[in-house]
Amino acid sequence: MNPEHLLKYAELQRKGVCGSGFSNRNKINPANDFYSHVNRDWIRSTTLAPSQAYIVQIDEFRLAQDRVYDQLVDLVETASPKAVKTLYQSLKTPISSSAVAAHLQEHARVLDACIAEDNLWKFLAYLNANELTRYACPISWDVLPDEQNSRAFISHLTYPELSLYDYRYYLRDTSFRAKTAKTASIKRTRSRFRRRSATASTIKKEMDYKHVVLHKFVSYVDKIFSATGMARGGGAGSAGSAGTDVLHVERLIIDKLACFNGRYDSKNDDTEYVKFTHAELERHCAGFDWREFATCLGYSPDAAQIPRHVVCSSVGYMKCIVEALTTSEMHGWKSPKWRSYWMYIYARHVIQYHAEWRSIHFEFCCKFLRGQTAPMPQRIFALFGTTLAYDTHFATEYKRRHFNQGVHDYARELAGRIFSAAKDMVRANSWVSDCTRAEALRKIASLRLDLGMPDKMGPDVPPRVSAAFDARDGWANLLAISAWRTRELFIRRYEGAAVFNTPAIDWNQMKFVGSQAYVVNAYYTENTNSIYVPMGYFQTEFVDAAKGVEYNLARIGYTIGHELGHSIHVYGRLFDHAGNMRSWWSRRDSAIYNRKLADVERQYEHAARRDGIVFDAKMTLSEDLADITGLKLCEMVLSAHHAREKTLAPLQMLSFERFYTEFANQNRQKIYRRSIFAQLKSNPHPLDKYRTNVPLSRMPLFNKIYNIKPGDAMHWHSDDTVW
Numbered sequence: 001m002n003p004e005h006l007l008k009y010a011e012l013q014r015k016g017v018c019g020s021g022f023s024n025r026n027k028i029n030p031a032n033d034f035y036s037h038v039n040r041d042w043i044r045s046t047t048l049a050p051s052q053a054y055i056v057q058i059d060e061f062r063l064a065q066d067r068v069y070d071q072l073v074d075l076v077e078t079a080s081p082k083a084v085k086t087l088y089q090s091l092k093t094p095i096s097s098s099a100v101a102a103h104l105q106e107h108a109r110v111l112d113a114c115i116a117e118d119n120l121w122k123f124l125a126y127l128n129a130n131e132l133t134r135y136a137c138p139i140s141w142d143v144l145p146d147e148q149n150s151r152a153f154i155s156h157l158t159y160p161e162l163s164l165y166d167y168r169y170y171l172r173d174t175s176f177r178a179k180t181a182k183t184a185s186i187k188r189t190r191s192r193f194r195r196r197s198a199t200a201s202t203i204k205k206e207m208d209y210k211h212v213v214l215h216k217f218v219s220y221v222d223k224i225f226s227a228t229g230m231a232r233g234g235g236a237g238s239a240g241s242a243g244t245d246v247l248h249v250e251r252l253i254i255d256k257l258a259c260f261n262g263r264y265d266s267k268n269d270d271t272e273y274v275k276f277t278h279a280e281l282e283r284h285c286a287g288f289d290w291r292e293f294a295t296c297l298g299y300s301p302d303a304a305q306i307p308r309h310v311v312c313s314s315v316g317y318m319k320c321i322v323e324a325l326t327t328s329e330m331h332g333w334k335s336p337k338w339r340s341y342w343m344y345i346y347a348r349h350v351i352q353y354h355a356e357w358r359s360i361h362f363e364f365c366c367k368f369l370r371g372q373t374a375p376m377p378q379r380i381f382a383l384f385g386t387t388l389a390y391d392t393h394f395a396t397e398y399k400r401r402h403f404n405q406g407v408h409d410y411a412r413e414l415a416g417r418i419f420s421a422a423k424d425m426v427r428a429n430s431w432v433s434d435c436t437r438a439e440a441l442r443k444i445a446s447l448r449l450d451l452g453m454p455d456k457m458g459p460d461v462p463p464r465v466s467a468a469f470d471a472r473d474g475w476a477n478l479l480a481i482s483a484w485r486t487r488e489l490f491i492r493r494y495e496g497a498a499v500f501n502t503p504a505i506d507w508n509q510m511k512f513v514g515s516q517a518y519v520v521n522a523y524y525t526e527n528t529n530s531i532y533v534p535m536g537y538f539q540t541e542f543v544d545a546a547k548g549v550e551y552n553l554a555r556i557g558y559t560i561g562h563e564l565g566h567s568i569h570v571y572g573r574l575f576d577h578a579g580n581m582r583s584w585w586s587r588r589d590s591a592i593y594n595r596k597l598a599d600v601e602r603q604y605e606h607a608a609r610r611d612g613i614v615f616d617a618k619m620t621l622s623e624d625l626a627d628i629t630g631l632k633l634c635e636m637v638l639s640a641h642h643a644r645e646k647t648l649a650p651l652q653m654l655s656f657e658r659f660y661t662e663f664a665n666q667n668r669q670k671i672y673r674r675s676i677f678a679q680l681k682s683n684p685h686p687l688d689k690y691r692t693n694v695p696l697s698r699m700p701l702f703n704k705i706y707n708i709k710p711g712d713a714m715h716w717h718s719d720d721t722v723w
Contacts, residue, residue, distance in 0.1 A: 038664035053374035057671040083466035091382035091474035094355035125296035145527035150579030218243030220364035233339030245340035259316035272313035286322035371675030395517035439584035446577040448530035454501035524566035554662035565629030570622040
């Protein structure tokens with residue numbers, strides 16, 4: 001039965017001619033909230049074990065990752081060499097107050113030495129050589145794939161990640177009020193009077209919360225300085241505190257982020273790419289000395305060995321921040337306020353390895369900002385540094401214990417059907433031009449699927465580094481590991497050519513973000529035009545051939561379809577089939593596409609507003625479009641399956657109802673109210689309720705089966721799936 005006939009059958013079912021086996025699940029009407037209709041009982045009854053209390057939101061991915069953490073701990077204890085166990089125990093055991101003081105004194109000594117030499121570039125290189133502080137450095141360096149030459153790796157210079165996830169908190173009250181009013185004005189209600197009142201109320205609430213956040217942030221910084229005995233940069237007799245110093249510097253950085261170079265910077269934030277020679281970087285970025293910076297970082301002082309080119313993500317920012325850093329001693333990088341900042345971005349990480357002082361970090365960064373109820377257990381916390389040093393060991397052992405060839409073969413076969421459906425979807429598209437269609441098909445045909453482990457694993461920490469591990473000082477061991485990785489991996493092996501995959505960790509949020517095989521996630525990578533599903537994902541919650549095609553399409557199928565969607569949407573569509581940043585969309589097609597995106601954005605904001613939640617859906621558009629495309633592809637694969645099997649129409653209806661139910665089920669999420677605000681501001685995904693209901697509302701067959709009509713909350717004026 002083809003899709004048109006299936007829609008007609010669904011119409012008969014709606015009119016009562018045919019029965020349904022999935023009606024009256026509970027009192028919530030599926031036409032108004034399908035997600036809650038399926039998941040309400042689970043949300044009400046699900047709780048965490050005491051050991052899982054650190055989890056901010058309950059969902060299948062986080063629960064599975066927690067189980068993988070336990071498996072990794074078991075690997076440490078039962079299948080690891082002595083060096084791995086020594087490192088793990090050192091990171092699990094709190095360091096002493098005297099050790100923290102010694103590390104801070106050494107950090108201050110380096111700062112003072114660079115100030116005495118008047119060598120800003122040496123100090124910036126010192127900060128960037130440490131992966132734990134690199135992301136907070138006002139000029140952050142990394143070696144990454146060249147966006148316009150995906151076969152090569154190249155140095156990148158970019159802006160930092162600041163302490164607070166919402167940049168508006170740094171704005172002065174007048175600017176904050178204007179930004180908030182602009183956002184709130186989009187959230188219209190039927191009454192003009194109500195709209196004005198709601199806007200004023202929203203602004204006041206957000207202003208009040210902003211002041212609370214800033215007060216707690218300043219207090220958090222002051223507590224770090226007080227606990228560790230550090231003197232603030234301004235000295236005891238000057239006005240303010242270390243916290244106000246740090247806030248001043250982060251506000252200055254935000255101000256410089258607004259700098260724009262009309263010649264080089266793009267108004268589209270997704271295309272932040274300018275490749276400079278060292279001479280061009282110096283000329284356009286206020287004298288940035290790339291040669292000195294690179295030499296101090298660890299590159300050979302031989303001019304021929306220093307990379308000739310570097311990618312700058314924002315020329316305007318780079319120029320303005322260098323000017324701010326190199327200005328007079330009253331305001332530049334040697335000033336008291338900057339000194340407080342330099343000490344803060346180092347100290348906030350060291351204290352996390354101290355038994356008592358780690359609570360300072362938890363209370364503000366985790367509990368207040370993210371809504372986390374309990375600290376991450378030390379047995380898990382210690383895994384991040386350990387696996388960073390011994391990724392190949394852990395991946396190999398994890399594969400030895402948990403790899404299932406049959407499951408991987410099943411996933412690859414299902415992925416082939418998803419890929420085939422994607423090509424059919426693009427061929428059937430009625431609004432893109434032939435040239436755009438041809439490039440999209442070429443990109444899908446070139447898309448690579450990697451399952452389980454990266455194809456090329458990098459080296460683990462060598463004995464000459466591990467021999468010096470201190471069993472009582474995990475932080476010192478992390479510094480040694482980071483220095484080795486910067487020198488041996490990023491500089492000597494990565495620069496110029498992509499040799500192997502390397503693990504990565506988000507040290508701000510403490511989570512795996514690289515190609516580790518033991519991650520419960522999946523990724524689309526633009527510069528390789530590839531989808532990677534790590535071995536950690538292959539658990540029965542996500543793939544189980546015995547549970548039928550509907551179950552697996554709603555899980556591993558949807559995951560692969562979602563990642564494939566990234567390749568032809570938003571940021572992914574800026575890259576071609578070879579992984580190079582290149583425009584392959586016609587202007588006409590881009591204009592139509594952007595209008596379609598605006599409608600998707602409005603729908604997600606509208607759905608959230610029904611629950612009293614206001615958020616900017618622009619931040620989640622990339623994930624939103626991938627969700628819609630992933631669901632559409634799974635529908636197409638299920639339709640093709642029934643066509644091959646010649647399934648009877650009533651059974652097809654039951655199959656699709658089961659698929660939609662499984663889709664809502666795999667998206668189920670229990671998130672605590674205190675965590676919602678942080679998720680809306682910092683998570684690139686919308687809440688899972690909207691990730692379920694909005695894509696479903698754009699599926700014509702779903703609307704027919706469940707009789708969705710105007711006035712229902714699940715109804716939207718368009719069933720356009722964009723592609």
